[in-house]
Amino acid sequence: MSDLRYWIGLSLVPEIGPITAKQLIAHAGTPEQIFRSGLSDLFTVPGMTKARAENIRSFSLWDDVEKQVRVMEQRGISALCYGDVSYPEVLKEIPDAPVVIYIKGEYQTTDRFGIAVVGSRKYTSYGETVTQKISGELAALGFTIISGMARGIDTFAHRSSIASGGRTIAVLGSGLDVYYPAENKSLMTKIASSGCVLSEFPPGTQPNRENFPRRNRLISGLSLGVLVVEAEEGSGSLITASCALEQNREVFAVPGNITSRNSAGTNNLIREGARMVLKAGDIVEELAPVLKGFIRSETKLAVELSAEEQGLCACLSREPVHIDHISRESRLPVQKILNLLLSLELKGVVRQSDGKRFYLA
Helix, strand or coil, X not given: CCHHHHHHHHHHCCCCCHHHHHHHHHHHCCHHHHHHCCHHHHCCXXXXXXXXXXXXXXXXXXXXXXXXXXXXXXXXXXXXXXXXXXXXXXXXHCCCXXXXXXXXXXXXXXXXXXXXXXXXXCCCHHHHHHHHHHHHHHHHCCCEEEECCCCCHHHHHHHHHHHCCCCEEEECCCCCCCCCCHHHHHHHHHHHHCEEEEECCXXXXXXXXXXXXXXXXXXXXXXXXEEECCCCXXXXXXXXXXXXXXXXXXXEECCCCCCCHHHHHHHHHHHCCCEECCCHHHHHHHHHXXXXXXXXXXXXXXXXXXXXXXXXXXXXXXXXXXXXXXXXXXXXXXXXXXXXXXXXXXXXXXEEECCCEEEEC
């Protein structure tokens, strides 16, 4: 039986969480030696109870482990074990880092310069625009954008990073072979090719409600700081911000309309001491002491625009505008506008949001 199987087996032992598992490894040396240890030896590990020791000694789910490894091979899922040199060093800083991480794609050492961008599933057009702008700017500077691939703000953060040619990491609350939400299946594939998708939950795990608070601690644990764009009071995004504080990560928040429920959580974070963010530079400024020359220089090539493209740009702003409104303002037929907008998108001047709405990049 290979070492990977013992790591997976250890992660499946009842009542053995990440902290206890790492105490066991420190004591025994390897997961295999843990399973070969006698009860008397296990009792010398700090915090070991009779129930936990007996769970280790009586563990018998090796057939399930083998099945899990076969599923991983069939579906292109690999694993990072806590003892691997490729295991994220930044994640080792948190005490309850999982002993096994399942992954699609590749985690790179530069991903330690990650910024988590999270927010509400029920977003506003303001939240959408701000997320796309700041995430895109951070990605262009070389930061890896980390989020949870949920609907709304998370999805916009991932998409903007990819559109800017950057890397992004999605942390799931399910197994990597369970697509949640279902409409993000193609996005997951894109993320795996421009970063990675990872989870501490084995293949086949459904997106149960209790999984997401555990997922959130990994989002913050993988990052230098967490940016909350939009969040109602009690939002799951605020759990991620709390995890960040516990893990000694920075917490950032975008201010919003004081009459908007979607901004109640972020405005409260700012009132409680989170760094207010109006642009990507605010995050860079706060993190400057730990970046040490990491920031990628942002060079933009001069873009030549035709007279028609310039005229169309005059009808746009940073706020997404529907195609019908652009048609009325420009007095051009919709098909003509769509052709011009496609050209502007390819030049990086214009971006499209949901519902045929367009804005200046």
